[in-house]
Amino acid sequence: AQKITQTQPGMFVQEKEAVTLDCTYDTSDPSYGLFWYKQPSSGEMIFLIYQGSYDQQNATEGRYSLNFQKARKSANLVISASQLGDSAMYFCAMREGGSARQLTFGSGTQLTVLP
Amino acid sequence: EADIYQTPRYLVIGTGKKITLECSQTMGHDKMYWYQQDPGMELHLIHYSYGVNSTEKGDLSSESTVSRIRTEHFPLTLESARPSHTSQYLCASSEAGTGGDGQYFGPGTRLTVT
Numbered sequence: 001a002q003k004i005t006q007t008q009p010g011m012f013v014q015e016k017e018a019v020t021l022d023c024t025y026d027t028s029d030p031s032y033g034l035f036w037y038k039q040p041s042s043g044e045m046i047f048l049i050y051q052g053s054y055d056q057q058n059a060t061e062g063r064y065s066l067n068f069q070k071a072r073k074s075a076n077l078v079i080s081a082s083q084l085g086d087s088a089m090y091f092c093a094m095r096e097g098g099s100a101r102q103l104t105f106g107s108g109t110q111l112t113v114l115p
Numbered sequence: 116e117a118d119i120y121q122t123p124r125y126l127v128i129g130t131g132k133k134i135t136l137e138c139s140q141t142m143g144h145d146k147m148y149w150y151q152q153d154p155g156m157e158l159h160l161i162h163y164s165y166g167v168n169s170t171e172k173g174d175l176s177s178e179s180t181v182s183r184i185r186t187e188h189f190p191l192t193l194e195s196a197r198p199s200h201t202s203q204y205l206c207a208s209s210e211a212g213t214g215g216d217g218q219y220f221g222p223g224t225r226l227t228v229t
Contacts (some may be wrong), residue, residue, distance in 0.1 A: 035217050043203055045158075045220035091157065102148060102173065103218060105158040 004106035023092030034075040039089040121221035138206030147189040
């Protein structure tokens with residue numbers, strides 16, 4: 001079974017609008033962490049935001065926020081006020097367990113911001 | 116700003132050649148990782164290391180090997196390159212603790228085997 005599911009292969013958004021990128025996850029471990037990464041066409045992976053399974057509040061980092069719905073096992077990324085430079089591939093990832101283990105990545109969502 | 120470096124950035128090489136992809140980080144991180152990523156696809160973990168002299172295979176089977184003789188250095192070697200090895204290889208590192216310490220990625224090596 002897929003541990004991380006991103007159902008939107010591609011998304012378009014108008015500049016200055018907000019956009020939500022979906023991510024659902026599957027784990028039986030009560031302790032886990034959820035991450036979002038951005039990958040521009042240059043290929044590097046840029047860490048955006050993190051949400052721990054025990055965190056009470058949704059994580060925010062500047063224009064990025066994570067809509068964490070634990071019961072639904074979803075961790076959607078919300079980008080407010082989209083910019084042209086936000087056009088990139090976005091990956092959701094999960095780390096399971098209390099110890100630092102490797103990340104499992106979703107298949108990604110290609111976001112295109114339109115002028 | 117993460118300090119993790121990969122060389123070369125791009126490599127085109129013929130079938131059967133031995134290649135080593137270099138990865139170094141200056142952050143003193145104990146944990147290092149190698150991922151393989153085909154264009155537009157998800158990342159697959161192929162190797163990881165939790166410290167010096169510690170290496171493990173990841174979820175995706177790979178014919179490559181790795182070594183970790185120094186904390187800062189985690190090279191990946193292909194003894195005999197094949198066209199099926201054509202892909203992007205991403206190196207990452209993280210601190211040994213838990214929580215929100217994300218993995219820091221290098222710029223990647225785009226490998227093409229002809």
